[in-house]
Amino acid sequence: MLVTGVQTTTVGAGQTTALLVARNVFLGFLGLDSLRSIRGGNTVYVVDNLFLCLHDTVDWGRLFASGSVTERFGFTQSYIDNTPAIENLLERFQEPWWELNFKDRTTHPTACNQLACDQFCGASSPRCWNVGKNSCQRCPAGEVLKEGACVASCDGAVGFYTDDWACRNCDPSCKTCAGGGLKACTSCADTPIELVHRTDGSCGDFCRHVLGFYALNRTCINATDCPVQTFPNLGSARCDECDATCGACEDEATHCTQCTGSRFLLDRACVTDCGRGYFKNTTAHICQKCHQNVRARHARPHSAGPACQSTPACPWPWPSHL
DSSP, X not given: OEEEOSSOEEXXXXXXXXXXXXXXXXXXXXXXXXXXXXXXXSEEEEEOOTTXXXXXXXXXXXXBTTSOOEEEEEOOHHHHHOHHHHHHHHHHTTOOGGGOOOTTOSSOTTTTTTOOOOGGGOSSSOEEXXXXXXXXXXXXXXXXXXXXXXXXXXXXXXXXXXXXXXXXXXXXXEEEEXXXXXXXXXXXXXXXXXXXXXXXXXXXXXXXXXXXXEEETTEEEEXXXXXXXXXXXXXXXXXXXXXXXXXXXXXXXTOEEEOOTTOEEETTEEESOOOTTEEEETTTTEEEEOOHHHHSTTSOTTTTOGGGSOOSSSOSSOOTTO
C-alpha cells in the first residue's frame, strides 16, 4: 500500500504531513500492515488518540523515500486541558484522570503498558503495527517481511519477490517474478485463460508469432526451438504436436517431414508399406522410387546399384504392362 500526499497538511514551521491520525477515542492500533511507502510531507502526526498503542514502535523513516521524517506523537496541551470531557470518558473505564499523567507521553500510560510487539518481530527494538506475529513492520537482520510476518526469503514464493527489507507483490499476471511490473514475470499466473510467458518477461494470452515466437509449456520460444515432434502452428501460435505417425512435421500435424521405426516417408505421410514402384530406404526412412533402369526390360539388374535389385516392389524384369 502506498500513501501519497495529494494535499499535505501544514503542522508546523517547515513541517507537512501526508499521514494525520488525530482524536480517535477508541482506536487501539493503526493496523497498517500493508503500508510500504509514504510520499509527500515530512512528518507523521499521530496525536490525541487516547487508547492508541504501538504506533511509536513503527520505523516511520523507512516508509519515506528520503529516509528522514519527523515524528509527532502523544497528546497536545489543548487535549489535556479538556479535562471535563476526558474525565467523563475515563470514569467509564474506572481510570480517574488525576491518577494519570499524559504530559510528554506518546501513549496511554496504563492501557499500553502490557502491550508489546510479538517476539517474531525481533528481540531487540521490535517494530509492529499490532500485537501478534503477523503484524510486524520490520524484521530482524537476515529476514524479510511478508504479509506482516518475518520469513527467511521470498525468492521463488508464489506472488512475491524480495525487495530490500520486504516481500513485494508480483504483478497479478505473474505466478513468480524477479521484480515489480508487467515484464518481470518468471512464470505466469494460473488463470481461466491460460497465460504464456513471453520473451520480454510479460505474461499474455498469446505469443507474438508474427515476430517468430510460439508457445510451449506456457513459455514463448523461437519457432526454430520447437522440439522434435512438434511444429510452429501459425493458427494457434503454439508448438503443437505432430501426428503420432510422424517423426517430425511442418505446417500441419499430418504433414510429416521425417519418419522413424518401421515407417517410411511417402508424400508427406509416414507409412509402413511403400507400395509398388518404391522400395524402403532403411537409412533415410523414406520410400524411394525404383531406379529407372529397372523399368527398362533390357537393363541388367546390377547395372544401377541397389535400386535395381529385384524385389517385390521393384521386380525384375519390369512387368510389360507398367
